[in-house]
Structure formats: C-alpha cells, structure tokens
Amino acid sequence: MKTSVQIGYVMGIPIRLHISFLLILPIFATVFSIAPEPFGYENVEPPLQYILGFTTAILLFTSVVLHELGHSYFAKKFGVKISNITLHLFGGVSSMEEIPRDPGEEGKMAFAGPLVSFIIGGTLLLLNFGLSSVLPEFTESYPYRIFFIIGTINIVLGIFNLIPAFPMDGGRILRSWFARRMSYIRATQRAASVGKFFAVFMGLIGLLINPWLILIAFFIYIGASQEAQSTTVSVTLEKYTVKDIMTTDVETVNPSMSIQELLDFMFEKKHMGYPVMEGNNLKGVVSFTDVRKVMPEERSAMRVSDIMTKDIISTTSDTNASEAFKLISRNNVGRLLVIDNGELKGIVSRTDLIRTLRFMEEEAS
Incomplete structure (x- = not known):
C-alpha cells in the first residue's frame, strides 16, 4: 500500500505527503479556526474563519518543509544524497542516505534547520512589529495575526529542535561535539543516552501537562535507540568488504x-x-x-x-x-x-x- 504521495520538487528533492499528514492537516486547520486571538480566528465569521485556519495550517507546514530544506541544503553541499522530504504526523523528515561523519559537517547540517526556523520566525515578527509601529491599525488585520502565529511557532520550533534529545537536531549537534573528543560510535551512544533521558523526562512532563508529549517522547526514545544501533552496525561493517x-x-x-x-x-x-x-x-x-x-x-x-x-x-x-x-x-x-x-x-x-x-x-x- 502506498503511504505517501509526491507533490513536487524543491532543489531537486521530491516533496511527499504521508497519509498521516493528510489526517493531521484538517485538525490543525480546525484548531487555528476555533482558537482565540492572537493564535486563532475564533472571533471571525465563517467561512472566512475556516479559510484563515486552513491557510495558517498550510503556511505552518510550509515552514516545516523550509526547515528540512535547510538541513538538505547543507547535506547536499557535503555530498549526501537526499531521497525525499516527507511531511507526516509529527512534522517533516529528510530521508538521507547517510549522516556526515565529520563532526563539523554534521553540526552545521543539524543547526541549519533551526536556523531557517529562526530566520522565518524573526522576519515575520519583525515585520509585524515594524508595520504595527507605522500603521497601528495593522494590528487589527488578518495578515498581522497570520504573521504573528507563524512567526511565533517558528521560533518555538527552532528552540524545540535544539533540545539535545538525539536524534533531534540538538542531539545531532551534541553528537558532533562528542565526536570531536571520542570515537564516532561512542559519541553516538553518549548522545543516544542523553536523548533517552530527555525522552523519559518529556514523557513524565506529558503525564502532567499534555499527552502529546508522551507520544513525542516515545518516538524520540525509539529513534535514539535505532540510531545508536544503526551507527554501530555501519561503522563496524566498514572494516570489511x-x-x-x-x-x-x-x-x-x-x-x-x-x-x-x-x-x-x-x-x-x-x-x-x-x-x-x-x-x-x-x-x-x-x-x-x-x-x-x-x-x-x-x-x-x-x-x-x-x-x-x-x-x-x-x-x-x-x-x-x-x-x-x-x-x-x-x-x-x-x-x-x-x-x-x-x-x-x-x-x-x-x-x-x-x-x-x-x-x-x-x-x-
């Protein structure tokens, strides 16, 4: 069964939508539509309320694609082939043949995604601030609200991805730091251990605050384990033909x-x-x-x-x-x-x- 559909190419990289994304998109659109301002359009009359909610959801996932393209740009620069970028339930994933072994290259590639999110978020929030300073009535317009929502979420997205929970971006930056001081396998195992710790911590917080954090923690824990195992296998087998x-x-x-x-x-x-x-x-x-x-x-x-x-x-x-x-x-x-x-x-x-x-x-x- 085909689980994703290709919608186009960017930088020569196929962009795909996973079936889970098609399920989560209407949920995000609805949440934005019914949420109170400044993060939603509760006070807007239908059908404009739902059009704005859907537009905001599309722009949010466009930001996620740009985040992944930041990783992909540096990956291609370092000679790594990108099979595709797929949007799914928890965001986006760049399918790379391998992660650069050079600590400097991996660190730059990992930081590129959050950097793109910070640039998008910072630009939109500064644009909002500038326009509202010149035109006070701009704060009452729908573009102001869209810019504010997408700008704020991108800043949060960038910060969240820098949490040193391997295999997230922050975890990969941590591994690149460890890899300058020890073998690549040991650096991966250290980063994976830190990632598992954060996953457990996030899961406990999720029990008290938000069940979604438990699900995210579960995937981080599994991802850290699989990445550590995969790296051990790859590095060990490189000694043989x-x-x-x-x-x-x-x-x-x-x-x-x-x-x-x-x-x-x-x-x-x-x-x-x-x-x-x-x-x-x-x-x-x-x-x-x-x-x-x-x-x-x-x-x-x-x-x-x-x-x-x-x-x-x-x-x-x-x-x-x-x-x-x-x-x-x-x-x-x-x-x-x-x-x-x-x-x-x-x-x-x-x-x-x-x-x-x-x-x-x-x-x-």
Missing part, C-alpha cells in the same frame, strides 16, 4: 522446479532464498516469502519461474559490507546476490552481516 563475508558455495534452483519441490529443497538446505539459474544464466531470485503466497493445493502445479523475482538486487564483491547492509535494509530484502562482471560469485545475507557483527562484539569484549 562483501568478499570477506559472502557465501561462495551458493545453492541454486532451476526455474522449472515445482513450488512443492522448492519447499522440500528449502527444508533440506535450511536456507530461505535462492538464485534461480538456467545453465549459466541467472534468471531471478526466489524466497520463502514468495512460496508462502502460493496456496498449498497449487504448489505441485506451479513452477519457480511463476513466482521468482526478476528484478534482482545485487552488489559486487568489492563493495563495503556497510553499504551492503544499507542496501538490504533500504530494499527490505534478506539477501543480496554478489555479481562481478555478470557472473554470480556468491550471496550475502542479513544473517551473514549480523553474524559478523556478533563476532566483532565478542572480540571487543
């Missing part, structure tokens, strides 16, 4: 094999996925997930060629093992075929990579 980890004695299956025969073969060999070969020609790849889609009574009649995946995700033997792990995670597959110059050389699985990590952990302990 796919050739060091892959299995070279690869079991293959024929496209004419029945699904039942394939299932028996899987049970015997204890592997969950296999390249499909016809002679020396690679035709595709088939996994237990593909088999499960076939009804038991149809497995004797159907062939591997009927269910195999022809869109093969592969790598080369000299690829860094960390990049192979990212490729597996990004495509949500269990294994990669290792192909050099059109020839199948081996297979590397998620299990192979995790096993290597565990060996490294044992050696380090």
Whole structure:
C-alpha cells in the first residue's frame, strides 16, 4: 500500500505527503479556526474563519518543509544524497542516505534547520512589529495575526529542535561535539543516552501537562535507540568488504522446479532464498516469502519461474559490507546476490552481516 504521495520538487528533492499528514492537516486547520486571538480566528465569521485556519495550517507546514530544506541544503553541499522530504504526523523528515561523519559537517547540517526556523520566525515578527509601529491599525488585520502565529511557532520550533534529545537536531549537534573528543560510535551512544533521558523526562512532563508529549517522547526514545544501533552496525561493517563475508558455495534452483519441490529443497538446505539459474544464466531470485503466497493445493502445479523475482538486487564483491547492509535494509530484502562482471560469485545475507557483527562484539569484549 502506498503511504505517501509526491507533490513536487524543491532543489531537486521530491516533496511527499504521508497519509498521516493528510489526517493531521484538517485538525490543525480546525484548531487555528476555533482558537482565540492572537493564535486563532475564533472571533471571525465563517467561512472566512475556516479559510484563515486552513491557510495558517498550510503556511505552518510550509515552514516545516523550509526547515528540512535547510538541513538538505547543507547535506547536499557535503555530498549526501537526499531521497525525499516527507511531511507526516509529527512534522517533516529528510530521508538521507547517510549522516556526515565529520563532526563539523554534521553540526552545521543539524543547526541549519533551526536556523531557517529562526530566520522565518524573526522576519515575520519583525515585520509585524515594524508595520504595527507605522500603521497601528495593522494590528487589527488578518495578515498581522497570520504573521504573528507563524512567526511565533517558528521560533518555538527552532528552540524545540535544539533540545539535545538525539536524534533531534540538538542531539545531532551534541553528537558532533562528542565526536570531536571520542570515537564516532561512542559519541553516538553518549548522545543516544542523553536523548533517552530527555525522552523519559518529556514523557513524565506529558503525564502532567499534555499527552502529546508522551507520544513525542516515545518516538524520540525509539529513534535514539535505532540510531545508536544503526551507527554501530555501519561503522563496524566498514572494516570489511562483501568478499570477506559472502557465501561462495551458493545453492541454486532451476526455474522449472515445482513450488512443492522448492519447499522440500528449502527444508533440506535450511536456507530461505535462492538464485534461480538456467545453465549459466541467472534468471531471478526466489524466497520463502514468495512460496508462502502460493496456496498449498497449487504448489505441485506451479513452477519457480511463476513466482521468482526478476528484478534482482545485487552488489559486487568489492563493495563495503556497510553499504551492503544499507542496501538490504533500504530494499527490505534478506539477501543480496554478489555479481562481478555478470557472473554470480556468491550471496550475502542479513544473517551473514549480523553474524559478523556478533563476532566483532565478542572480540571487543
């Protein structure tokens, strides 16, 4: 199921709307419409009341996109590829292939988002102050209220994102500070610990003040844990190439094999996925997930060629093992075929990579 829709490009970056954003947008529009001034339009007659509320909500999320574009500008400047920017329930997320390892680069990239929010907020509030000083009646106009609302929220957004709760912007700035003084893995773990502390603290405050803070705290805590784990995996695997980890004695299956025969073969060999070969020609790849889609009574009649995946995700033997792990995670597959110059050389699985990590952990302990 498609969970997001693309609405355009900015700086060559696809901008997407997640389904959760489409649910939260009317809520924000309604809140702005019924809230008392100066943060809402309670005293405005319908339908203008709701038009202003919807406009303010759109401008708010436009500010969020600009915040993310601030991160993305520096990320692209430092050679990081941005897959997309997605607006969802809790704001916006820039999907980056990786975070710059250089502490200075990461610090600048992390601070760029809050800086954009401060610039937007400061400009709108100064504009309000200047116009209301020259034209006192301006304070009674709708533009004044819109500028005030969006300006104030951007200032709050910038401050909130600078809280050192990893993996928020402030947490990434904190990691860049730690990374100047210790290894990158240790810096990440330190920043993640601080982030978890703030998440717990925020959750406790949420119990007393606002339940939304509990939900935000939950996502910060999970995000900090996942980021620490992901960084540990990436940095550790960078010491190896796919050739060091892959299995070279690869079991293959024929496209004419029945699904039942394939299932028996899987049970015997204890592997969950296999390249499909016809002679020396690679035709595709088939996994237990593909088999499960076939009804038991149809497995004797159907062939591997009927269910195999022809869109093969592969790598080369000299690829860094960390990049192979990212490729597996990004495509949500269990294994990669290792192909050099059109020839199948081996297979590397998620299990192979995790096993290597565990060996490294044992050696380090």
